[in-house]
Amino acid sequence: MLRVLTCLAYEHNYWYVLVAAIVCVAGSMMTMGLFDRARQLQGSNRLVWVLLSGMAGGTAIWTTHFVAMLGFDPPTGYTYEPTLTLASLAIAMVFTAAGLHLAAAGGPTFMIEAGGAVIGLGIAAMHFTGMAGLQVAGHVEWAADLVVASVVLGVLLATLAVNRCARVSTVRGQTLGAGLLVLAICSMHFTAMGAATFVPGPSFGLLPQAFSSELVAISVMAILSVVAGLGLYVIDARSRREVLDGFRHAALHDALTGMPNRAHLASHLPDVLKACAAEEGKVAVIVMDLDRFKDVNDVHGHRAGDALLQALAARLGETMRVGEFVARAGGDEFVAVKQGVDGASDALEFARRLVGCISLPVVRQERSFSVGASLGVSLYPSDARDADELIGVADLAMYRAKRQAGNKICFYDHSMDEGRRARSALTMELNGAIERDELTLYYQPQIAVATGEVIGFEALLRWNHPHRGLVLPGEFIPIAEETGLILPIGEWVLRSACAEAARWAKPLKLSVNIAAAQLSQSDLSRIVHEALIETGLPPARLELEITEASIIDDLHGTLQILRQLKLLGVAIAMDDYGTGYASLSTLQKFPFDKIKIDRSFVEGVGTDRASTAIVKATILLANSLDITVLAEGVERQEHLDFLREQGCSEVQGYLFGRPQPASEIAGLVDGRARTGNERRPSRSAYTEIFQPPALARSVAF
Ligand code: C2E
Ligand code: MG
Ligand code: MG
Numbered sequence: 001m002l003r004v005l006t007c008l009a010y011e012h013n014y015w016y017v018l019v020a021a022i023v024c025v026a027g028s029m030m031t032m033g034l035f036d037r038a039r040q041l042q043g044s045n046r047l048v049w050v051l052l053s054g055m056a057g058g059t060a061i062w063t064t065h066f067v068a069m070l071g072f073d074p075p076t077g078y079t080y081e082p083t084l085t086l087a088s089l090a091i092a093m094v095f096t097a098a099g100l101h102l103a104a105a106g107g108p109t110f111m112i113e114a115g116g117a118v119i120g121l122g123i124a125a126m127h128f129t130g131m132a133g134l135q136v137a138g139h140v141e142w143a144a145d146l147v148v149a150s151v152v153l154g155v156l157l158a159t160l161a162v163n164r165c166a167r168v169s170t171v172r173g174q175t176l177g178a179g180l181l182v183l184a185i186c187s188m189h190f191t192a193m194g195a196a197t198f199v200p201g202p203s204f205g206l207l208p209q210a211f212s213s214e215l216v217a218i219s220v221m222a223i224l225s226v227v228a229g230l231g232l233y234v235i236d237a238r239s240r241r242e243v244l245d246g247f248r249h250a251a252l253h254d255a256l257t258g259m260p261n262r263a264h265l266a267s268h269l270p271d272v273l274k275a276c277a278a279e280e281g282k283v284a285v286i287v288m289d290l291d292r293f294k295d296v297n298d299v300h301g302h303r304a305g306d307a308l309l310q311a312l313a314a315r316l317g318e319t320m321r322v323g324e325f326v327a328r329a330g331g332d333e334f335v336a337v338k339q340g341v342d343g344a345s346d347a348l349e350f351a352r353r354l355v356g357c358i359s360l361p362v363v364r365q366e367r368s369f370s371v372g373a374s375l376g377v378s379l380y381p382s383d384a385r386d387a388d389e390l391i392g393v394a395d396l397a398m399y400r401a402k403r404q405a406g407n408k409i410c411f412y413d414h415s416m417d418e419g420r421r422a423r424s425a426l427t428m429e430l431n432g433a434i435e436r437d438e439l440t441l442y443y444q445p446q447i448a449v450a451t452g453e454v455i456g457f458e459a460l461l462r463w464n465h466p467h468r469g470l471v472l473p474g475e476f477i478p479i480a481e482e483t484g485l486i487l488p489i490g491e492w493v494l495r496s497a498c499a500e501a502a503r504w505a506k507p508l509k510l511s512v513n514i515a516a517a518q519l520s521q522s523d524l525s526r527i528v529h530e531a532l533i534e535t536g537l538p539p540a541r542l543e544l545e546i547t548e549a550s551i552i553d554d555l556h557g558t559l560q561i562l563r564q565l566k567l568l569g570v571a572i573a574m575d576d577y578g579t580g581y582a583s584l585s586t587l588q589k590f591p592f593d594k595i596k597i598d599r600s601f602v603e604g605v606g607t608d609r610a611s612t613a614i615v616k617a618t619i620l621l622a623n624s625l626d627i628t629v630l631a632e633g634v635e636r637q638e639h640l641d642f643l644r645e646q647g648c649s650e651v652q653g654y655l656f657g658r659p660q661p662a663s664e665i666a667g668l669v670d671g672r673a674r675t676g677n678e679r680r681p682s683r684s685a686y687t688e689i690f691q692p693p694a695l696a697r698s699v700a701f
Pocket of ligand 1 (some may be wrong): 182444459460461470472473474490493513514515545575577630633634635652653654655659
């Protein structure tokens with residue numbers, strides 16, 4: 001130890017030691033920085049950065065050694081033998097690059113530490129090769145213990161340096177690594193220098209090609225500048241390329257899921273079609289839209305929705321095989337492409353694989369989410385020949401799949417175009433249907449289970465189409481919702497139904513359906529208020545039916561509007577209960593007066609175990625929350641018997657009466673027939689002929 005300190009204190013020029021230290025610190029930091037970058041890359045990219053860090057590290061080691069040597073003042077004259085001097089530089093670079101290469105690939109194994117040890121050995125090998133190239137006037141005697149100590153120190157500290165940099169993947173780890181590498185280089189160098197005793201002897205014959213100290217100084221600076229310049233150039237060039245690659249990647253990939261995006265699809269699909277056209281091959285294009293995704297987003301929050309999309313994207317990516325491609329086209333819509341399909345069965349197999357991926361539940365924070373998907377498939381070249389058209393017709397097929405219950409994979413066929421044309425014609429015709437007096441209201445009775453008496457009516461909209469006859473709301477309400485026409489139509493329904501009910505002799509209840517768009521109208525309570533005042537219908541007789549889906553759209557806003565409506569004195573019913581994503585907390589938060597169990601559940605009571613259980617549980621729940629429960633779609637006596645047994649208080653369905661024009665329920669509402677001459681809310685020509693109410697007399701209460 002004393003020998004090492006004496007060597008450092010008395011035999012070195014401090015200025016050179018200081019320069020050596022600066023070079024060593026800067027070089028070590030650069031080496032660790034480059035190494036950290038290399039670890040994040042793969043394949044040839046990683047190799048380039050490992051070589052670069054090997055060169056930087058090797059040069060740092062070598063330069064530190066030779067700058068320190070320039071400040072070394074041995075008691076003998078000396079020069080440098082050029083081959084060994086340059087070989088020592090090569091050794092430093094090769095060992096450092098090899099060590100970093102091992103360490104960059106290392107994970108949980110000891111490869112990282114092995115890499116560090118190789119670098120430590122490299123420092124020692126460089127040092128002793130450099131010293132072998134030192135021509136002294138006399139000879140050098142080595143203290144074996146200090147030589148061993150210098151090697152051990154170099155290896156241990158370099159191992160620790162790489163260990164910290166690689167295993168603590170932060171700036172702190174990198175800085176610690178660089179500091180330890182500086183210690184490894186310096187402690188190895190000065191311990192080894194302390195091990196050497198220069199014994200003066202007869203002066204040696206100067207080698208013709210020997211380097212003087214000055215020449216070594218110039219060479220060191222030149223090599224340092226070349227390596228630093230080269231390093232900076234490569235870093236700059238690669239960084240620029242990486243930035244460009246990054247931009248290109250960002251432009252073609254979706255930020256949330258990392259999947260190819262719509263732009264990528266738009267450039268990929270035409271290429272695939274061109275290639276397949278040349279080989280006369282077929283291509284399948286599949287448009288997928290997630291079912292119930294909006295519910296996950298609304299009920300569990302956007303983070304859950306994002307996590308679900310990311311998990312599904314990862315699964316879809318993993319399931320892709322050669323010739324297959326999948327992109328996120330936006331929102332919850334994905335488009336998949338498969339080239340070289342044999343025909344429909346091949347495309348169907350691909351579509352089923354995609355459905356399989358999507359329908360598996362995704363677990364996040366101990367909660368399991370699952371969604372379904374509706375898929376539309378189009379085939380090239382039979383369905384369309386152009387990329388946009390292929391996606392367009394697959395989209396049409398997807399909408400068909402969405403509307404169908406059960407079948408979630410739909411192949412495009414030409415009849416769908418006719419459907420699309422008919423739909424857009426209907427959209428145009430619906431515009432102005434109120435003015436042309438084509439809308440009319442039908443009324444369906446609602447019955448008290450206990451007494452069998454009619455207690456109210458639900459107003460159901462019909463469209464008297466000039467050519468198509470009576471069009472049911474299922475066909476035109478979605479169009480009205482899409483186009484915004486639902487607002488004037490909804491207002492017309494409300495005013496007309498209130499006017500009709502106000503004329504009933506019996507104070508029966510009136511139920512009016514309210515669409516989601518109407519609920520998000522901030523002045524809905526004003527419209528309802530006006531309708532009540534204009535028609536004179538007491539608020540207690542009016543009930544507004546809203547669906548679960550329309551509440552979920554905007555929980556807070558809807559709650560505000562429902563409270564205003566309740567203040568008017570009207571009742572609120574939850575329609576189609578069980579078909580949406582209503583949680584029990586929705587029932588607790590919203591001021592519902594009634595729950596209407598959807599007819600899809602009532603249909604299955606007694607035959608389907610799940611439906612029976614849902615109906616039973618809903619009645620139990622509603623009764624314990626003091627909410628009236630009405631079962632929709634009661635068609636058979638067994639339904640009624642079951643519902644009464646379970647404690648259901650109200651029923652509605654074909655068993656008691658179908659929806660009928662106002663004129664035909666006259667007997668139920670005031671016991672006399674309508675003449676058709678009284679003032680009506682609409683100018684519709686109702687059937688003039690009185691028919692006895694369709695309430696089935698045979699129903700056993
Ligand atoms: P909803 O409000 O659930 O109305 C009940 C639907 O079930 C009605 O269909 C009715 O005719 C039908 N229904 C009643 N009992 C039975 C039965 O025993 N068996 C069967 N198979 N069906 C039964 P409709 O009139 O076709 O109306 C369908 C939907 O259109 C309504 O469902 C409602 O969501 C919507 N709708 C109707 N009128 C309006 C309206 O004025 N405004 C809004 N926003 N939506 C409306
Ligand atoms: Mg309803
Ligand atoms: Mg309903």
